[in-house]
Amino acid sequence: MSRIDADTTSAAIRARPARRRRYALERDGVLGSLMLGPAVLYLVLVVGYPLVLAIMYSFSDVTVGSSRFDFAGLATFKTAIHDPHFPAVVAHTFIITGISQALVVVLCTILAFTLAANFRGKWFVRFLVLMPWTTPVALGAIIWLWMLDSIFTPFNWFAQQLHVIGPGEQLNLLGHAGLATASVIAVQTWRTLPLATVIVLAGLSSIPRDVEEQAEVDGAGFWRRLFGIQIPLLAPVILVAVLFGIVFTFTDMAVVFILTGGGPGDATQVLASWAFYKGINGGNLAVGAADALFMFPVLLGLAIVVLMMASGRREKS
Amino acid sequence: MSSSSARRPRTIRGSIGLYLIVFFFAVLCGFPFLWATITTFKTNQDLYTTGHNPFAFTQAPTLDNITTLFTTTPYLHFIINSVVIGIVTVGITLVLSVPASYALARLTGRWGLPMAIGIFVVYLVPPTLLFLPLSRVITVLGLQDTIWSLVLVYPGFTIPLSVWLLLGFFRSVPRDVEEQAQVDGYSKVGALVRVVLPLVAPGLFTVVVFTFTLTMQDFIYALAFVSSSSQMTISVGVPTNLVRGDVFYWQSLMASAMIVAIPVAVIYNLFLRKFIQGFTLGAVKG
Numbered sequence: 001m002s003r004i005d006a007d008t009t010s011a012a013i014r015a016r017p018a019r020r021r022r023y024a025l026e027r028d029g030v031l032g033s034l035m036l037g038p039a040v041l042y043l044v045l046v047v048g049y050p051l052v053l054a055i056m057y058s059f060s061d062v063t064v065g066s067s068r069f070d071f072a073g074l075a076t077f078k079t080a081i082h083d084p085h086f087p088a089v090v091a092h093t094f095i096i097t098g099i100s101q102a103l104v105v106v107l108c109t110i111l112a113f114t115l116a117a118n119f120r121g122k123w124f125v126r127f128l129v130l131m132p133w134t135t136p137v138a139l140g141a142i143i144w145l146w147m148l149d150s151i152f153t154p155f156n157w158f159a160q161q162l163h164v165i166g167p168g169e170q171l172n173l174l175g176h177a178g179l180a181t182a183s184v185i186a187v188q189t190w191r192t193l194p195l196a197t198v199i200v201l202a203g204l205s206s207i208p209r210d211v212e213e214q215a216e217v218d219g220a221g222f223w224r225r226l227f228g229i230q231i232p233l234l235a236p237v238i239l240v241a242v243l244f245g246i247v248f249t250f251t252d253m254a255v256v257f258i259l260t261g262g263g264p265g266d267a268t269q270v271l272a273s274w275a276f277y278k279g280i281n282g283g284n285l286a287v288g289a290a291d292a293l294f295m296f297p298v299l300l301g302l303a304i305v306v307l308m309m310a311s312g313r314r315e316k317s
Numbered sequence: 318m319s320s321s322s323a324r325r326p327r328t329i330r331g332s333i334g335l336y337l338i339v340f341f342f343a344v345l346c347g348f349p350f351l352w353a354t355i356t357t358f359k360t361n362q363d364l365y366t367t368g369h370n371p372f373a374f375t376q377a378p379t380l381d382n383i384t385t386l387f388t389t390t391p392y393l394h395f396i397i398n399s400v401v402i403g404i405v406t407v408g409i410t411l412v413l414s415v416p417a418s419y420a421l422a423r424l425t426g427r428w429g430l431p432m433a434i435g436i437f438v439v440y441l442v443p444p445t446l447l448f449l450p451l452s453r454v455i456t457v458l459g460l461q462d463t464i465w466s467l468v469l470v471y472p473g474f475t476i477p478l479s480v481w482l483l484l485g486f487f488r489s490v491p492r493d494v495e496e497q498a499q500v501d502g503y504s505k506v507g508a509l510v511r512v513v514l515p516l517v518a519p520g521l522f523t524v525v526v527f528t529f530t531l532t533m534q535d536f537i538y539a540l541a542f543v544s545s546s547s548q549m550t551i552s553v554g555v556p557t558n559l560v561r562g563d564v565f566y567w568q569s570l571m572a573s574a575m576i577v578a579i580p581v582a583v584i585y586n587l588f589l590r591k592f593i594q595g596f597t598l599g600a601v602k603g
């Protein structure tokens with residue numbers, strides 16, 4: 001790289017002054033492509049190409065057993081949509097993502113403000129807050145599976161102490177459709193909260209102090225400063241935080257796979273886990289790919305949000 | 318997090334309120350880990366007896382469950398696999414995303430922004446969508462059932478994030494710095510390596526930590542591409558080896574989670590300020 005660089009530099013020096021600037025710009029372009037090229041090529045190979053394949057699969061009738069690849073048009077999508085469970089699976093996906101991320105928006109904001117304050121034992125509290133994020137999601141889900149075990153959950157004991165249930169009775173938290181859904185929402189909230197909090201903390205530390213101090217001097221009270229100044233300033237950062245949360249939750253299959261297996265019945269099945277069960281366990285790659293593709297419109301919507309944020313930034317700068 | 322931005326409640330009522338909120342969040346985030354820790358040290362007889370306070374030890378705590386984990390399961394192999402995969406993925410990610418991000422920030426002119434957005438949008442394509450076709454690709458490449466299949470696919474989501482995070486850092490370095498370095502006789506690449514990279518060190522640090530954590534978080538690729546225990550990561554190895562049919566080795570399962578989570582959380586906590594700086598420039602201002 002450096003030798004090529006040296007050669008072009010000496011060439012640029014030899015060139016007449018008028019052409020030198022243009023030459024340098026060209027060199028920027030060449031160097032830019034050289035630096036950008038490998039990353040783009042890698043992404044095309046491991047994301048772009050399989051994405052095209054996934055779309056092709058969903059228009060075909062390919063299965064795990066055979067690599068026969070017949071064009072099936074929209075037949076696969078029809079099979080996927082006409083599955084009697086499909087509407088419920090889509091609904092679960094939205095309910096679980098929507099509720100958990102709404103909770104994360106509120107909780108991460110409060111938690112970020114809390115961690116920005118001074119209090120005793122802050123190091124340990126921060127450690128506890130970070131733990132759900134540093135535990136691999138599969139292992140976090142296993143901890144919850146044990147914590148919500150029908151017989152040995154500590155919540156049975158709490159409920160018995162509070163006389164919510166009689167001695168020897170069980171809550172069976174993962175056995176009821178509603179409670180199982182709530183459990184999945186709880187795990188998703190729990191595991192996406194730390195990163196969101198860190199991002200909001202980053203935003204909080206970038207708010208200029210003088211803005212708030214000026215407001216205080218002007219006589220704005222705590223709540224007024226919070227909702228009138230800080231939260232509006234933080235809004236774009238909270239949006240970034242929740243964007244990550246939505247991507248993590250909406251596309252996740254590990255929590256459902258480990259915690260409920262989609263059950264009881266199919267009460268907690270989401271698009272990601274559904275695609276896995278259909279595509280791998282059911283052996284129908286085409287239908288699995290089609291199911292997974294139904295996540296795409298939402299992710300495309302998120303991409304547009306990213307796009308709008310980026311252009312907003314450009315206008316500002 | 319700096320001392321100037323730290324707020325201290327001024328009234329006793331405010332202080333009590335603060336500690337109540339702190340307690341609430343400590344329980345919310347930490348309770349599952351309290352339960353996992355207590356479980357880890359319980360004997361079978363103690364654990365599987367109901368009716369008494371489940372948080373108390375009716376029998377003396379035991380280390381047997383941790384010993385079991387290391388002696389009768391390939392847990393140590395899972396850790397080694399995860400670490401190797403993490404390190405190699407971090408390497409590939411840095412080698413490809415640092416120049417790409419720098420080029421987007423400086424060299425590609427009006428193509429910079431659309432390309433940057435394009436690369437970030439790649440991050441939004443979920444593994445859940447890609448794992449089916451990728452399993453075919455990996456078979457064709459002969460990488461099935463090896464850790465290298467995961468090393469190959471993980472940069473697919475770590476590169477876009479790294480490019481995006483680093484972009485804010487490269488933009489925050491004034492152009493004068495490089496121009497001065499070039500006047501001093503460095504080539505463009507030389508100026509990047511010797512002058513710009515040290516300035517964006519907090520960004521590189523954030524990318525390393527974040528990339529490593531993301532590789533540990535993956536479940537679906539590891540589940541789909543690897544089937545022999547010797548090649549498994551922690552995420553997949555633990556549930557498949559410590560759950561045999563209907564038998565869950567709960568204490569060892571809890572131990573396996575805590576052994577991974579604690580060191581990583583300590584590292585995060587030690588470097589949290591740096592990490593927050595990384596996000597401030599990358600995600601917040603980028």
